[in-house]
Amino acid sequence: MCGNNMSLPLLDEAATVSGTERETAVVIFLHGLGDTGHGWAESLSSIRLPYVKYICPHAPKIPVQLNKSVPIPSWFDLAGLSPEDPEDEVGIKKASECIKAIIEHEIKNGIPSHRIILGGFSQGGALSLYTALTCHYKLAGVIALSCWLPLRKTFPQAVGNNVNKDISILQCHGEKDLMIPLEFGSSTAAKLKTIINPENIQFKTYLMQHCSCQQEMMAVKEFIAKQLPPI
Template structure:
């Protein structure tokens, strides 16, 4: 199953209609990831997007697509997770934000791994704040496992973010996270394909049901025929969402 997920995740880099040739550079870090693919703002920077890839991918997998939908005054950061053995894949090592045991709703959660990854994401956000970008000008997003981490980290950050993008994902330990939410007005765009064979659509629906009861600006959009991937319609919706979040 996970080998299929990795293959489908990496297909994102082959979307000919969306691939551009951004100028990127890599930032070395002593934190969780070995490097961050960074696409600088083409105008004076006033905001930042941090986007987290899916299992088995790297920051390069989404950099082109996010460049295509970001405003000109926005910097994009796509970090790469550390390589670790993944239990769901028989211990095979690959870039992963935390360990996965199953994708069932009642599966065991790598609590320590999720919290470690969350600390790393929170540090990225804090670093942007230190550089002069307020938390409410930072959009956090992710795909699949990266989307799960984006929801967890974004909803647990002590300051309100500009918004959260959650593609084809679920919320780990949703009861714990929802009970601890302090900012009920954070905008969230959650997107999912109804033909997703990896992270099934019902998992996205379950997360959406839980979040919509607590949050005032949560949207859940379904894309007909989309598998564990992305599409132009989804990215167009994401572009509009980012523009709205950063227009205030």
């Protein structure tokens, strides 16, 4: 479990873009391996909606096998980036509890869970998918950019009678991504369609590598506006 001592520093130190009006919705967005929340806070501020607060936490620095066990910002350990590589089940579940603690904090602050979107890029997108599908709060949607579903063999059982079986997911991927190949994204979309209502999954691809682009960010903006309309 993620105690307050770890989860709330994640929130306290997060790069946050506050709303310019009364905040009635929240987007929690998780960065990729070796990154911080600052760049994504900047990207999201360029497509911001005035009543939405954007929270971009920074992952703790931990030793990562993929990085020769040198500590870098990472939500959990990664042995490799192929679907066959062993996964850090304990780390993934622990990180997921930390993100759920942020969701709980926002709910206690008056934002209903169905006005919260969880999203992320690469490793952060992977964690956002896993967290949403195992979360007991009904969320507004998931933005999953250039990523995969961790612990995919535990699904659909891991979802159980989860309230997010009908959640809307925007999944985007680069057609020239060499780090997380497009096939990995496509197979993730196919897997997700066996877990939740397939009509609720959008899978969009763009002519890009392991990065983001303006067209993708416009799709993200549209998705957020649709899932979190003004109230």
